[in-house]
Amino acid sequence: MKYVVVDIETTGGRPSGNDITEIGIVHVENKKITHQWSSLVKPDRSIPYNIQLLTGIDDEMVADAPTFEELIPTLQKELKGDVFVAHSVNFDYSFIDRAFREAGTSWRMDKLCTVKYSRAMFPEFGRYSLANLARQLEVENDNPHRALSDALCAAEVLIHCLHADYDEKVLTNPKIGLLKRIQMPDHLPSEQYDNLPKSFGVYQFKDAFGLPLYIGKANNIKQRITQHFSTQQETTKYQRLMKECHSVDYTLLPNETLALIYEDHKIREHWPPLNKAQKKQSLKFGLYAFENGKGEIKWVVQKAIGSGALRKFGSYVSGQTWLANYLQEAERNGWSSKEALALLTSSNQKSWLIDLEEGGAVFMEKGNLVGIYLENDYLHQKEWVREHFITVRPSPMLNAIGHKLTEERADAIIEI
Structure with a gap:
C-alpha cells in the first residue's frame, strides 16, 4: 500500500476564506520513505502577521510562487497513491479538497489520521501533538510548522505505527474506523458526490428509475453521505447502494428540526426499500375521556377508534406517559379534571x-x-x-x- 503523507501551511484555520501557502508531500511504501516533494503556493490574500510568525512564510516569499490551480497537474501526480495521511487529517484534506473543487477538478482519496492511529497504537503517550510524538518516538523535525518538515515527521510517526501494528489489524479494523475508505456506487457520477453541500438537509439515494432507495437527514449532507460510502460495508444496505444507486438528490433546510420533520415526511411519502425504522410507525392508540355516573372524569388510552381521540399516539406506553405528564401539569396548575379536559378539548379546536x-x-x-x-x-x-x-x-x-x-x-x- 502506498501512503501519501501530506502537510500544508495556510493563511488561517478554516478552508472557507483562507488559502494554502505551502504543501509538503512524502510517499511511504513498505514502511519506508520513498519520495518527497514540496512547494510554496501563492494565496489569494495576504498572510496574517501571526501566521507569518508561526510558519516563517511571508507575503514576499509566496509572491512569485505558483497558484494552487497552476500546481494541479503536478499535485495529481504527487498525490497519486492509496491513502491520504496527515496529522489531524481533516484539516489538510478539507483545504486541498476545497482548492480542487474551486478549480473545477475532481479529486478524492481514502484518509488516515496519524493522531488517531498513534493514539490507538501508543495509548501510554497521553498527548498526541506532532511535537510530543516526535519526542516520544525520537523523530527529528528540523523545521516545525513548515510543510515538508512536518510531513516528513508525520511520515516517521506513520512508520512507527505500522511497525507496532505489524499485521495491520488495528488499521483495518472497521469497528475502530481508522482508515476512512470511500467507495462510490458503480453508477453514481463522481461530480454529484463532489458537489454535495455541507449543510443541514434531507438527501435521497435514487435508483435507475429515479425512485428513492433510501432517505436520510443530516447536519452536514456531504459528511453523512461519505459515512454511507465508507462504513458498514458488510451490510445489505451498503451493498444495495453500491449496486443500485444512480443519483443523489437533496433538499437544503435551515435547521435540524425541519430536517428531522421533512425526512419523516418524505420517508412516509415514498416508503423506500432501505428505510425500515419508520415503517412500523402509525398512530394506533388514542386518548379518550368520559364522565362516569358519579360525575368523575376518567381517562383511557386504547386503540384508536374513528376520529374522536383527544390525542393520538404510536404506542400504548407513549400515550400513558403523555397522559401522566399532562395530569401532573394539571395538578401543578390547580386544574380540576373537568378543567383539564376542557383545556385539552379546546386546544384540539385551535x-x-x-x-x-x-x-x-x-x-x-x-x-x-x-x-x-x-x-x-x-x-x-x-x-x-x-x-x-x-x-x-x-x-x-x-x-x-x-x-x-x-x-x-x-x-x-x-x-x-
Whole structure:
C-alpha cells in the first residue's frame, strides 16, 4: 500500500476564506520513505502577521510562487497513491479538497489520521501533538510548522505505527474506523458526490428509475453521505447502494428540526426499500375521556377508534406517559379534571404556528403537526398557511416533535 503523507501551511484555520501557502508531500511504501516533494503556493490574500510568525512564510516569499490551480497537474501526480495521511487529517484534506473543487477538478482519496492511529497504537503517550510524538518516538523535525518538515515527521510517526501494528489489524479494523475508505456506487457520477453541500438537509439515494432507495437527514449532507460510502460495508444496505444507486438528490433546510420533520415526511411519502425504522410507525392508540355516573372524569388510552381521540399516539406506553405528564401539569396548575379536559378539548379546536429560532416554522392543528415552512416570510393567516406550507401527515415522531416545540417555545406560538 502506498501512503501519501501530506502537510500544508495556510493563511488561517478554516478552508472557507483562507488559502494554502505551502504543501509538503512524502510517499511511504513498505514502511519506508520513498519520495518527497514540496512547494510554496501563492494565496489569494495576504498572510496574517501571526501566521507569518508561526510558519516563517511571508507575503514576499509566496509572491512569485505558483497558484494552487497552476500546481494541479503536478499535485495529481504527487498525490497519486492509496491513502491520504496527515496529522489531524481533516484539516489538510478539507483545504486541498476545497482548492480542487474551486478549480473545477475532481479529486478524492481514502484518509488516515496519524493522531488517531498513534493514539490507538501508543495509548501510554497521553498527548498526541506532532511535537510530543516526535519526542516520544525520537523523530527529528528540523523545521516545525513548515510543510515538508512536518510531513516528513508525520511520515516517521506513520512508520512507527505500522511497525507496532505489524499485521495491520488495528488499521483495518472497521469497528475502530481508522482508515476512512470511500467507495462510490458503480453508477453514481463522481461530480454529484463532489458537489454535495455541507449543510443541514434531507438527501435521497435514487435508483435507475429515479425512485428513492433510501432517505436520510443530516447536519452536514456531504459528511453523512461519505459515512454511507465508507462504513458498514458488510451490510445489505451498503451493498444495495453500491449496486443500485444512480443519483443523489437533496433538499437544503435551515435547521435540524425541519430536517428531522421533512425526512419523516418524505420517508412516509415514498416508503423506500432501505428505510425500515419508520415503517412500523402509525398512530394506533388514542386518548379518550368520559364522565362516569358519579360525575368523575376518567381517562383511557386504547386503540384508536374513528376520529374522536383527544390525542393520538404510536404506542400504548407513549400515550400513558403523555397522559401522566399532562395530569401532573394539571395538578401543578390547580386544574380540576373537568378543567383539564376542557383545556385539552379546546386546544384540539385551535390552529397555531410555532416560529423556529433557526428559521422556518411548523403548523399545528388539533394537536397534530401537519405542516412546515422553510423560510421566515410567512403570513399569519390560516388560508395562506394551508396553501404555502408543505403538508405533512401526522406520525408518532412528528407529533412528539410538535408537542415538545409547543412546550419549549411557548413564547413563539402564533394562533391563527
